[in-house]
Amino acid sequence: MKFNPLSQSHLEYLQSLVVPDRFSTGESHLDLHSKDQSRHLPCRPEAVIWPTDRTEVSAILKYANDNLIPVTGWGSGSSLEGNPIPVKQGLVIDFSLMNKILDIRAESFQVDVEPGVIYQDLNEKLKYTGLFFPPDPGARATIGGVIANNASGTRTVYYGSTKDYVLRLTVVLASGEIIETGTRAAKSSSGYDLIHIFVGSEGTLGLVVAATLRLVGLPEEFSAAVVTFPSVETASTAVYQVMRAGLAPAALELLGPECVELINREESLSLAVLPTLFMEFHGPTQNQLTDVLELAREICQEEGCGEFRSGIGRRERDRIFKARHELGEMIGRNHPGCDILIIDVATPITAYPEMIATAKEELISTGLTGYTFSHAGDGNIHLNLIGKKGDKKDWDMIEKISHRMVTKTLDMGGTCTGEHGVGIGKRKFMHAEHGSSLEWMKRIKSLFDPNGILNPGKIFP
């Protein structure tokens, strides 16, 4: 694809579409929209625009499409695979001013939102209704970004991913056409499912300007436990057994001892520095949860756990999950002068213990520093590998580990990205994962965006 650089007349026209303070070519704005939270190299756009409604988004896209200007949607820049880095420059559309909660219909368990609403702010606003939007990506992501990446997190093991919660979307296509798709009914068999083409498409097929989300009731009761193990391998086997027994945890997270040590230090916690599982259960009554926790305890003890500490109160639970959510950033802060590659594979739960063991072996055999943590109940493994910036030896080794881990995951029926999306870093694995169906993804891309202006340079190798 050939794109045009933004000329003076392009800039003037785009500026004319919005009021002056919602369009910028200023250095600091370009810098702020040049990178996400990943190690991927920054790249500045040529201009940033802040629309306030779908009509503006439509006019911007129509013009960009007619003039072959690359356009990248921007939420909060919290992604981890370079997903919104405007690698072909052009225009960034920042959705932060389209941040209205349009309609809360608590009685039908639905909410309509604009894409710039921050995930946590939405749940804060929903609190009084007794409902929440479960996907829990951790970062201060926008709903637009959450949808674009089919985000998931600590709650997914019980509640599912974003794709399970999108009922209806309004999308502006590359041509500027605005389409609405989906239904407010709880179910439908009416025609092709366009919703799921857009969810997880990383802004390469269209830009979401409004979404109807399904909500669920906040759990009546919760219980949580922190369980230590002599090794990550025994902890991972316990994960498998908990899932296999159908205990349906609402969170089941594994942390390597190096992560626990870091969390203790940064958050003034005093968790035992050992391989650790955090587990949480949601249910209608404390009695039922007590029964479930007892089963979990038996399973963990059979796998040789150390301490099984249940009866965790809401405050400690919140501190632990806050720390878990901030772990990625903590790791970064603790390694100045380094870059970090985050492995984000997911396997069927049966393969999970073997993948955890493989991660550990890779660290031992290469001598690299790494942090192993995991949305374990989903078989979603993160291994954050630390390499000195620009150190060829470190980075050759890191890339090799990443390649081996992904290849092994795919051999076991898994996926190269459990939740961070393809972005820049996973493009090279797309053919291995999808084979000839990748060609059909490309054809769908060409259908919706024939000039390839939307977030070019992503997903496809």
Place this chain on the structure above:
Amino acid sequence: MKFNPLSQSHLEYLQSLVVPDRFSTGESHLDLHSKDQSRHLPCRPEAVIWPTDRTEVSAILKYANDNLIPVTGWGSGSSLEGNPIPVKQGLVIDFSLMNKILDIRAESFQVDVEPGVIYQDLNEKLKYTGLFFPPDPGARATIGGVIANNASGTRTVYYGSTKDYVLRLTVVLASGEIIETGTRAAKSSSGYDLIHIFVGSEGTLGLVVAATLRLVGLPEEFSAAVVTFPSVETASTAVYQVMRAGLAPAALELLGPECVELINREESLSLAVLPTLFMEFHGPTQNQLTDVLELAREICQEEGCGEFRSGIGRRERDRIFKARHELGEMIGRNHPGCDILIIDVATPITAYPEMIATAKEELISTGLTGYTFSHAGDGNIHLNLIGKKGDKKDWDMIEKISHRMVTKTLDMGGTCTGEHGVGIGKRKFMHAEHGSSLEWMKRIKSLFDPNGILNPGKIFP
């Protein structure tokens, strides 16, 4: 689209692709594949073929595509909107010989199946693993048909639709190309979601030759109740309140008194002939279920219910659900010389009581015979309208009611088909429901099936 009738050389070539007894142009085979369980007019194909593996399916489709021969996939013919009627004749591919359960991986909650496996047979086979595949369409549907229609049923209110259970698909496209898509991991953010393009596409985009399905654990405990009400309106308000209170029923069915009367007669039951809710709850302990049932009782009593009969045993529960599943057929048998139009709308739960009241008013004001029943917890309403075969006055009135009910549903944010699919009968509502996104569905159709050979005459107006 112009298609070619099957010539002698076509017939000979197609015959050569399979052994003799797996290809037929015999009258009785053509008849058996000319109609489903709906009122839609039968139409015979020109030939029927029974492949036994994906390679055969691929060779058949390649030849049909090269020779512009219409091809319609066939499961068990149990659909209700004419979905598999070969209205453009050509070839029917009957999947009944591709009926192997390929692999049960109970420890990862997954099963691989061929499309001809019968839904009930699958769950029967899975029983010993303690797992099941929840979508519950009632009929003896094949998994291929269940996927093609995104089938759902009495369990959907709690467990979701078919689309929530398909992890991986092998699909033969119109050209004969075989693609595999999806992952065995519990979650993924890897590229575009092709799975959901095929689920619910009614065999118009490709033919599924293998599927990996997610399974869930059989509930530890269940409890059920039969509740009578003075009117369908009060019953429907109770439905809304039960859902609103977050009681999460595993089934919540509404039956009009005319349905109860019929079930009593046909199944020798002695239910009170009144508007009735069947509700069922699944949970980990009887204590918890007792609490939930008590809340349900309070809600129903507030809405003025008559009898709230809980403590229904497994045997009575099974008889009631069997009768519920056979209700459509019972209605047909009880009206010889008549055709039946099944309304299958779904609305947000807030609109449900109003839609139920509308259905009743339509029956009263027109004097037509009708049966109101409903997967109530999903807001999915069925109204079976009875008209004398060929009676223009009856059928004009029935079509008008159908039109008004669908229009009202769409006005309230609902869908023209909750679960039966578009097939032939709902094509006329597709533009009203989907607006300009219908054009994108057409473009996706053209992308995957440029010659339009797959199940022509369906979905699109």
